[in-house]
Amino acid sequence: MTINLEIPKKFEQLVEQAHAAAAEFFRPNSRKYDQAEHTYPKELDMLAALLDGLSASGNGTGAGGVRRGDGKKDKEQGNRNGSNLQLLLGTMEMCWGDVGLLLSMPRQGLGNAAIASVANDEQLERYKGKWAAMAITEPDTGSDSGAIRATAVKDGDHYVLNGEKIFVTSGERADCVVVWATLDRNLGKAAIKSFVVDRGTPGFELVRLEHKLGIRASDTAHFRLDNVRVHKDNLLGSPEVNTEQGFAGVMQTFDNTRPLVAAMAIGVARASLEETRRILEESGVVIDYDRPAQTQSAAAATFLQLEADWEAAYLLALEAAWMADNRKPNSLQASMAKAKAGRTGSDVTLRCVELTGSLGYSENSLLEKWARDSKILDIFEGTQQIQQLIVARRLLGKSSSELK
Ligand SMILES: Cc1cc2nc3c(=O)[nH]c(=O)nc-3n(C[C@H](O)[C@H](O)[C@H](O)COP(=O)(O)OP(=O)(O)OC[C@H]3O[C@@H](n4cnc5c(N)ncnc54)[C@H](O)[C@@H]3O)c2cc1C
Numbered sequence: 001m002t003i004n005l006e007i008p009k010k011f012e013q014l015v016e017q018a019h020a021a022a023a024e025f026f027r028p029n030s031r032k033y034d035q036a037e038h039t040y041p042k043e044l045d046m047l048a049a050l051l052d053g054l055s056a057s058g059n060g061t062g063a064g065g066v067r068r069g070d071g072k073k074d075k076e077q078g079n080r081n082g083s084n085l086q087l088l089l090g091t092m093e094m095c096w097g098d099v100g101l102l103l104s105m106p107r108q109g110l111g112n113a114a115i116a117s118v119a120n121d122e123q124l125e126r127y128k129g130k131w132a133a134m135a136i137t138e139p140d141t142g143s144d145s146g147a148i149r150a151t152a153v154k155d156g157d158h159y160v161l162n163g164e165k166i167f168v169t170s171g172e173r174a175d176c177v178v179v180w181a182t183l184d185r186n187l188g189k190a191a192i193k194s195f196v197v198d199r200g201t202p203g204f205e206l207v208r209l210e211h212k213l214g215i216r217a218s219d220t221a222h223f224r225l226d227n228v229r230v231h232k233d234n235l236l237g238s239p240e241v242n243t244e245q246g247f248a249g250v251m252q253t254f255d256n257t258r259p260l261v262a263a264m265a266i267g268v269a270r271a272s273l274e275e276t277r278r279i280l281e282e283s284g285v286v287i288d289y290d291r292p293a294q295t296q297s298a299a300a301a302t303f304l305q306l307e308a309d310w311e312a313a314y315l316l317a318l319e320a321a322w323m324a325d326n327r328k329p330n331s332l333q334a335s336m337a338k339a340k341a342g343r344t345g346s347d348v349t350l351r352c353v354e355l356t357g358s359l360g361y362s363e364n365s366l367l368e369k370w371a372r373d374s375k376i377l378d379i380f381e382g383t384q385q386i387q388q389l390i391v392a393r394r395l396l397g398k399s400s401s402e403l404k
Contacts, residue, residue, distance in 0.1 A: 003322050005315060008081040011089055018090040021047055022097025027366075030098045033217035034369055038209050040173060041104055041217055048106040052129070082325035084256060088263045088317060095267025099373045100217030102264065109170045110134035110381075111178035113260075114194060114253045118237045127196065133174035135165035135223065143386050146189040146247065146400075150181040150225060152235075159195060159235065161228040169380070171221025172209060175199055178236065179225065189247040196234045203228040214372035258334040258381055259320040265345025265377040266314050272352040272370045273307060279356045279365075299355055306348045313341035332394040339387035342378030349374040 007015060025047045033041045094102045102108075111132025115123065141147045150163025161181050171177060176198045183191040197204055207222040232239070277287065285299045293301040316337040323330035349371040353360035360367040378384045393403050 002079070003319060005318060007089060008085070011081065011086055014086060015089050015093055018093035019096065021050070022094050026094065026097030026101045029101065030217075030366055030369065031363070033101065033104075035216075037211060037216040038219055040219075041101055044101065044105055048108075051105070052107065080325055081322065084259070084321040084324040085318070088259055088321040091260050091263040092267040092270070092314075092317075095264040096271045097267075098217065099264050099268050099377070100215035103169055103215055103218035104173070106173070107131045109174050110253075110257060111174065111176065111196075113257050114178045114236065115196070117253045117256055118194075123196070123233070123236065127176070130175040131170065131173065132196065133168050133170040133177045133221075135168045135171070135177050136180045137167045138164055139166055143383055145180070146192070148180055148182050148192055149185070150179065151185075152181040152183055152193060152195060154183070154232070155229070157232050158229045159232060161195060161197065161225045161230060163225050165223045165225070167210065167380075168221045168223060169218055171223060172206060172219045177204075177223070183241060187241050187243060190243045191241045192247065193239070194236045195230050196236065197225075197228060197230055201228050201230065213375060214369070215376055254381065255329075255331050255334045256324060258338040258387075259317050259324070259330075261377055261381045262313065262317040262320070262337040262341035265341040265374060266310065266317055268370050268374050268377070269310050269313070269341075269345045269348040272349045272367060273303075273310060275365060275367055276303065276352040276355050276360070279359060302351065302355060306351055309344045310348055313337070313344040316340050332391060335382070335387040335390040335394075338382065339384055339391060342384055342387070345374040345377050346371075 025043055029041060029043050033039060091102065094105075107129065109132050111134040112127075112130075114134055115127050115132055119127065136145050136148070138149055140149060148163075150161060150165065152159040152161050159181075161179060163181060165171075165177075165179060168177060176196050178194050179197050180192055180194050183193060185191070203226040205224045205226065207224055210220040210222070212220060280287065280299055280303065285297055285303075287300045287303055288296060289304075293304045296304070316333065320330050320333040320337040323333055349367070353367050353371050356365070356367055359365055362368065382390070389403065392398070393400065396403065
């Protein structure tokens, strides 16, 4: 199979639509909701309804489409560009508009991606149209998600959940939260399962919302779970503890979502590059693609280097999504794309502030905001260091206990 790095023709219209939505709904509201932290961006309701319509017709850009297809059917169809690539391209365009607002889009949460990836048919139907956040992180558990302390104890037809969850994106606004908890800490990672907890379930208490450096339009919640009872049918995936399979079930979601976080970084970095090019050209800087960078002005040479880095991140993200669409194992490529794009997003947006000087630093342009917004993309869904660790383990054939 060969990979074609052009945007597939069938997705061109979607990319245009996503770009138009980002320009019309996100950009004009970017500064407003950066300043009005924790205020729900009501302008998103109409856009979310439009996206729901597109998703229902199978043309959506939302978090609903990351399920892997049926192997036999895929083989018959041959090389394909599917929902992973579609979602990736849509995410890039939307984040060209605003990352914080994309993360605030109703019904497009990380929990929705988890449900789309691992829920059974009955659960898919039950949570259709619901907005789902994802709660993995705890006060003592960040990068090492295998160290989760929240517990789930079986009690008849229910599980009883206890623990604390922090930094839950969209936690306050979502209809439900996918909570990771362990059935038995002694059984290690294999005993970690995810449970859908509906907001308003007794004992599921919102402690506070965080104030943040960037993506301030997005709410980030801290929860306490005090004897929260959820029905056994709210467990996503298999209830069995399979020590052979280990963490594979719950981690599967990341192969789909890491390329999307890469896409967010690629989108915001492209916004910065475009604005910086405009400012540089207005001040008389010529960026020439036919001459070696070292023979051009320092600003032009830096810009060319940033664009090259951006391109590398873009291509890695396309590859990871394309592999998922073609049912090829893509954990390595998903982490490579996330590592490269996460770092490139931060580097590019900050260097753009540097290149444009006082203009870039002031609130007269969005450049300073994009530099703040991009940092999170190198932290959540696995930090830069964790992605590098995963890549190293895969390349060297080492297990997580051999290389940590
Ligand atoms: C705005 C925001 C939104 C978030 N949204 C969500 C969400 O929706 N759901 C959710 O569950 N979580 C969410 N998170 C949490 C996020 O995923 C974690 O912050 C992230 O996993 C890192 O964990 P930590 O902050 O505990 O850092 P730590 O794990 O304590 O790491 C601290 C530093 O040490 C480094 N480090 C850790 N281990 C190693 C190692 N083995 N080798 C080398 N370096 C290492 C890390 O890379 C990092 O630089 C969010 C966080 C933020 C800030």
